[in-house]
Amino acid sequence: MATINKFATKTTEEIRDDYLRVIRNGLIRRGITDPQVGPGSDYYVRATALANELTPLYVNTQVKADAQMPDTATGDDLTRQLDIVNLAPRGASPSTGPIVLDAAAATTIPAGAQLVDALSQRFNVVSPGVYSPGDLVIVQAVDGGAATDHAAGDTLTWVASPPYCNQKQLVGTGGLTGGHDAEDEETSRARLLDRLQNPPGSGNWAQLNEYAEASTPIVQKAFCHPAANGPATVRVVVVGYASKTSKSRQVSSSVMAGTVVPYLAGVIPEWVEVVTTTVTDVNVDVMVGLTLPPSPQASPAGPGGGWTDGTPWPRMLSTTVFPSGNVTSVSPGGATFTVNADTAPTANVTRICFFDPIVGELKRAKVVSFTGSVGAYVVTVDTPFANLAAALALGGTPFVFPDASNMDAYVKAFIDATALMGPGELTANVSVLARAYRHPLTTNSWPASFDSSLLRKVEVSGDEVTDTSYLYRSTTTPAVPGAVTSPPNQLIPRHIGFFPII
Amino acid sequence: MSSGAGFSAAGTSPAGTGDVDFATVPSGNLFVDAYGVRQSCRLIDPASRQYVLNSDGSSSGMASAAQLVQLRIQTLRDSSALPGFGKRDTGGKVSERTARQVEIDVQESLSDLVVGGIIRLVKVSVERAGASRIFGLVKWVDLSTGIEMGSEI
Numbered sequence: 001m002a003t004i005n006k007f008a009t010k011t012t013e014e015i016r017d018d019y020l021r022v023i024r025n026g027l028i029r030r031g032i033t034d035p036q037v038g039p040g041s042d043y044y045v046r047a048t049a050l051a052n053e054l055t056p057l058y059v060n061t062q063v064k065a066d067a068q069m070p071d072t073a074t075g076d077d078l079t080r081q082l083d084i085v086n087l088a089p090r091g092a093s094p095s096t097g098p099i100v101l102d103a104a105a106a107t108t109i110p111a112g113a114q115l116v117d118a119l120s121q122r123f124n125v126v127s128p129g130v131y132s133p134g135d136l137v138i139v140q141a142v143d144g145g146a147a148t149d150h151a152a153g154d155t156l157t158w159v160a161s162p163p164y165c166n167q168k169q170l171v172g173t174g175g176l177t178g179g180h181d182a183e184d185e186e187t188s189r190a191r192l193l194d195r196l197q198n199p200p201g202s203g204n205w206a207q208l209n210e211y212a213e214a215s216t217p218i219v220q221k222a223f224c225h226p227a228a229n230g231p232a233t234v235r236v237v238v239v240g241y242a243s244k245t246s247k248s249r250q251v252s253s254s255v256m257a258g259t260v261v262p263y264l265a266g267v268i269p270e271w272v273e274v275v276t277t278t279v280t281d282v283n284v285d286v287m288v289g290l291t292l293p294p295s296p297q298a299s300p301a302g303p304g305g306g307w308t309d310g311t312p313w314p315r316m317l318s319t320t321v322f323p324s325g326n327v328t329s330v331s332p333g334g335a336t337f338t339v340n341a342d343t344a345p346t347a348n349v350t351r352i353c354f355f356d357p358i359v360g361e362l363k364r365a366k367v368v369s370f371t372g373s374v375g376a377y378v379v380t381v382d383t384p385f386a387n388l389a390a391a392l393a394l395g396g397t398p399f400v401f402p403d404a405s406n407m408d409a410y411v412k413a414f415i416d417a418t419a420l421m422g423p424g425e426l427t428a429n430v431s432v433l434a435r436a437y438r439h440p441l442t443t444n445s446w447p448a449s450f451d452s453s454l455l456r457k458v459e460v461s462g463d464e465v466t467d468t469s470y471l472y473r474s475t476t477t478p479a480v481p482g483a484v485t486s487p488p489n490q491l492i493p494r495h496i497g498f499f500p501i502i
Numbered sequence: 503m504s505s506g507a508g509f510s511a512a513g514t515s516p517a518g519t520g521d522v523d524f525a526t527v528p529s530g531n532l533f534v535d536a537y538g539v540r541q542s543c544r545l546i547d548p549a550s551r552q553y554v555l556n557s558d559g560s561s562s563g564m565a566s567a568a569q570l571v572q573l574r575i576q577t578l579r580d581s582s583a584l585p586g587f588g589k590r591d592t593g594g595k596v597s598e599r600t601a602r603q604v605e606i607d608v609q610e611s612l613s614d615l616v617v618g619g620i621i622r623l624v625k626v627s628v629e630r631a632g633a634s635r636i637f638g639l640v641k642w643v644d645l646s647t648g649i650e651m652g653s654e655i
Binding site: 027030031032033034035036039040041042043044045048049052 | 570615
């Protein structure tokens with residue numbers, strides 16, 4: 001009996017050629033020494049027609065096979081697989097946070113009071129009642145989406161002002177956070193695979209995680225640390241979604257106190273002490289090394305499709321000149337800035353990139369002039385990096401790095417991969433860790449470290465990427481918190497750059 | 503070990519356990535042309551466009567290049583499974599310019615054979631046969647034999 005080890009399908013050409021091979025061999029066997037089965041022959045036309053009819057069967061079979069697998073299903077097929085295990089793709093979630101009440105006197109905010117922002121997005125007051133001027137009033141967006149997030153100091157406007165209140169109100173410290181767009185397929189898939197790998201039941205850790213994730217769509221993923229605080233205790237850690245403009249994974253304190261914690265307290269038996277926290281964000285600056293095809297302008301000339309310039313600039317040296325490519329100062333407007341590089345750019349030739357962490361986008365520009373010397377080149381670009389100063393103010397080391405044809409894809413692949421990372425461990429105590437390690441394991445899913453799993457996403461983002469490596473990571477693995485009762489650390493990307501591997 | 507297909511009656515031997523066997527190879531006149539020469543492909547009647555069989559039921563043969571030419575000039579371009587294969591429909595009312603257009607279309611349909619060194623095109627003759635019909639003959643040389651041949655359009 002034949003053993004089929006591989007799900008094999010044939011291309012149109014393979015079907016045609018196999019058919020013709022059989023015909024040819026059969027005719028030779030029947031005495032035709034050189035049968036005509038080449039292009040344009042009647043057999044060739046017939047074989048091509050047959051292959052054209054059979055190919056859709058193979059392709060459809062492949063499509064349906066992929067649709068049956070949780071790691072390859074997409075669209076409705078993925079939703080169907082989620083349904084089977086009682087999961088569903090998550091829609092957009094609303095932001096929540098405080099406004100600072102600007103009023104002439106104490107006032108009663110009625111139930112149903114609403115504010116709107118500049119995009120006419122509505123926000124409900126969570127707890128109607130009597131508030132004094134300066135009090136923090138918690139509001140929550142009516143609709144979901146990352147656009148409902150607001151920084152502290154943003155203005156909201158009452159739809160109908162309560163007595164003594166000014167029409168305009170300012171968002172309080174911490175801002176309105178937790179808004180995220182509808183879950184993408186890879187995040188849904190990660191939850192599906194997690195469910196299949198770790199079936200919940202009987203109050204096991206997977207079930208506790210399931211409860212926490214069901215408490216609110218703001219929670220992207222929950223993690224358990226059984227017996228972290230001793231017998232009959234369990235620590236549940238929840239993370240929120242990263243957004244385009246905020247890589248933070250923290251869930252706001254109001255959501256934690258008002259939704260997640262009470263939800264878990266209601267579903268977990270009283271004889272288990274449940275402590276639920278979110279995470280502590282730890283910013284990480286990363287320089288990723290790439291091996292890409294050289295530019296046609298390189299010497300010797302390359303095939304293109306990789307680095308844009310013949311001599312990509314700046315470069316990251318493997319020696320002690322560190323870090324090449326980091327920006328040390330910037331002039332107002334972002335058109336001129338100082339770069340720590342070991343070589344000079346070429347005016348009107350060198351094209352560079354900057355990952356803008358404020359808006360979460362890749363920015364590109366061409367160097368039009370420069371002054372300075374090794375270690376401090378003052379560069380002027382044709383398209384200012386408007387948020388470079390703001391990026392510098394975030395701390396760490398913003399990078400400018402060489403442009404490449406598909407740099408957008410590399411940046412997106414890396415950032416998307418970090419959005420599926422989880423927190424690190426709560427403790428390094430081996431005795432406690434025996435039970436209290438993070439569930440699911442950091443090595444199984446939702447990695448906690450900036451490790452090779454992220455690089456792999458970059459490698460598969462383009463056929464032209466032949467090698468990747470980390471040239472620099474400000475932090476590799478999240479440290480354990482100072483106390484086991486503190487939130488675990490969650491690594492999030494801040495400044496990233498992509499440089500040629502020299 | 504029992505034998506498989508060809509020697510055991512169906513149903514008496516478990517399928518797949520017998521030795522592989524082959525049907526008897528028929529001897530005969532496969533691809534033999536009118537001159538008794540064994541050719542490399544099946545003969546297609548240019549008028550009926552059907553395969554031609556010998557008296558014993560086996561396929562008659564024709565030269566490889568002849569079949570390649572015939573299929574190209576008798577197949578309407580892009581009507582088969584092969585994109586770009588065949589001759590354009592010259593179409594339209596037959597006029598003084600028709601002959602030239604047919605010649606262009608034939609040359610286009612046979613261009614890959616010419617470029618591939620299989621044939622050399624000698625002449626395309628076109629005669630009007632009434633107001634809406636034409637009669638055409640393509641003369642070409644099979645470069646593998648050096649023999650000049652003709653194919654009806």
